[in-house]
Amino acid sequence: MSGVTRSLGVVLLALLVTLPAHAGAPATPAAEWLVEQVKMLAAPEMEGRASGTAGAERAALHIGAELQRAGLTPGGDGGTWQQAFTVATGIKLGEGNALRIVTPAARVLALGREFVPLTVSADGGWEGDVVFAGFGITAPDVGWDDYAGLDVRGRIVLVIEGEPRRADAAGPFRRPDAYHYGERSHKVINAREHGAAGVLLVAHPDRAGDALPALAGLGQPWSIFALAVSRAAADALLAPAGLTLAAAAAAVETAPAPKSFVVSGVRVALRVALVRERGRAMNVVGILPGRDARLRDETIVIGAHYDHLGRGGEGSLAPDALGAVHHGADDNASGVAALLGLARAFGAAGGAPRTLVFVAFAGEEMGLLGSTQYVRRPARPLDRTVLMVNLDMVGRLRDRTLYVGGVDGGSGLRELVSAQAGGLHLALRGDPFGPSDHTAFYAAGRPVLFLFTGAHADYHRPSDTWDRINGAGLAEVTAFAARVVDAAASTAAPPAYVRLAAPPSSVRGGYGPFFGVVPEFGERESGGVRVGDVRAGSPAESAGVRAGDVIVTFAGMTVTTLQDFSFALRSRRPGDRVDVTVRRDGAEHRFHAVLGERR
Secondary structure (H helix, E strand, C coil): CCHHHHHHHHHHHHHHCCCHHHCCCCCCCCHHHHHHHHHHHCCHHHHHHCCCCHHHHHHHHHHHHHHHHCCCEECCHHHCCEEEEEEEEEEEECCCCEEEEEECCCEECCECCCEEECCCCCCEEEEEEEEECCCCCEEHHHCEECCCCCCCCCCEEEEECCCCCCCCCCCCCCCHHHHHHHCHHHHHHHHHHCCCCEEEEECCCCCCCCCCCCCCCCCCCCCCEEEEECHHHHHHHHHHHCCCHHHHHHHHHHCCCCCCEEEEEEEEEEEECEEEEEEEEEEEEEEECCCCCCCCCCEEEEEEECCCCCCCCCCCCCHHHCCCCCCCHHHHHHHHHHHHHHHHHHHHCCCCCCEEEEEEECCCCCCCHHHHHHHHCCCCCHHHEEEEEEECCCCCCECCEEEEECCCCECCHHHHHHHCCCCCEEEEECCCCCCCCHHHHHHCCCCEEEEECCCCCCCCCCCCCHHHCCHHHHHHHHHHHHHHHHHHHHCCCCCCECCCECCCCCCCCCCCEECCEEECCCCCCCCCEEEEEECECCHHHHHCCCCCCEEEEECCEECCCHHHHHHHHHCCCCCCEEEEEEEECCEEEEEEEECEECC
8 A cells, every 4th residue: 555545544534433443333133143043044944045946035035024124124126125137047958868879880878877968068969070189178388289280170079077197296287277277168168169069078087986967057058069978988989999988098198299089980969958947036125224314315235145056066065965955054144144133233223324225145156146136226326335345154253353355445444444343353355356246346336345254164065054153253243244334324424436456467477367357247148248347457457448348259269158258368378468359339349458467
């Protein structure tokens, strides 16, 4: 922080802090009440609260009832508590899925035992020659390209999951910035970008078991046929070349260069039919009008997402627990319990000088969908929203340490927050960006705070249960949040939005390339990735990219989904010059950017 900024902060502190530690903040509920809320939201009958499911709807009804008991008024659609939007809820097999070997010897592969479509597959049918493409990796930064000298246009590529020499600590893909080459998304999109019509993924022959992946998740189609096949099916495809999968994999891993080849005479036909299900998700919104005639037109939003992962699948860190309820006690029944405790406290106190809006968001686990929906359709004008306070995973306080993000994204916030510490050890972080709902608000130009008690081994696993919550710690965090909200709601001059510069970067070495856009999440019918915000001083800003632009090409690649953009960015290096095409006000604009280094 510069000396000028620090001096300004001292002046603002005098305006922002009207009472030492804001002793007038309302009393928040006891630990027992807060833990009981967590217990109800994380109960088995809530089924993990996946957005668009009956369990999530039951949770939403409970939250709305608690806001009503706290004395709030509904802030959702048509005078209700709920602000609804549509989300993807599941995927299932349609009629006619098939994979068969056409030549040299006809054979029909068994659905569910020898092959299964992947959720990101295109629908339809194709017949083409088979090409063995090793691990399906193109990684110029480590000198590896399984597609070198290989023409796969219109063909079906057979690709091994993972990365070569995975057990070798000195292997080419063990660097932290090279792990992503082993991800399924890289293999599928890389095959598409090389012109393949389809990709068949098979488990590494050294992996224990040969179970096919479950058809689970909510991925958008990636404009290529994508299927998983068993090792026995892969052996059948490679047999005409005199190879087994194990032999082909060994050749790749021991050779100084990739060993890919057209499997002469082998041709397959496939058909994929997937049914993508949609459902209704809902934010739960309650309003507590301000009591000060001068300040009540300004709003503070207190938010916490109530959705979780349901019964596992996409996003779960326990892949073997598909079907088991992921209770989500800390993530994020704890944040919702704190939100309800704050609503109860401020409701009993008759409100605050500024209006308070309490929002329990859906769709956070799917990509900040609920908070993005609220920002587009706020219960009260967004330009009069002076602060958003986000509570996410606040139920595991350890060593009395609370992480508070975003304190440099609003004038005087660092000082205001520090003054309310009480007995907590505050780990203040200036950056207002992060993988939670406050990011949607900061990208829209609003100051934010993010409260978080830290990660743990139960994150995104069925073991995140209510009995592991630190009740006393949750009560302390809730009381701290009440002091912060009360202070921000009472000041004569509220925090003003500060647009922070991108982290320092260079074009030498580094941990992956940096462009500097904050994408909006969710599906787009017209394709492309919409830019929610552009980091100040970033390569994107220097190039001329603006918030609201829709990126349609990046570094020579057509961008349809966020995964496309991620692939295109990760395929470059810091210092590379890239072309970017955006759609803005109905017209396309082309820019040039020099990528920085991610820090």
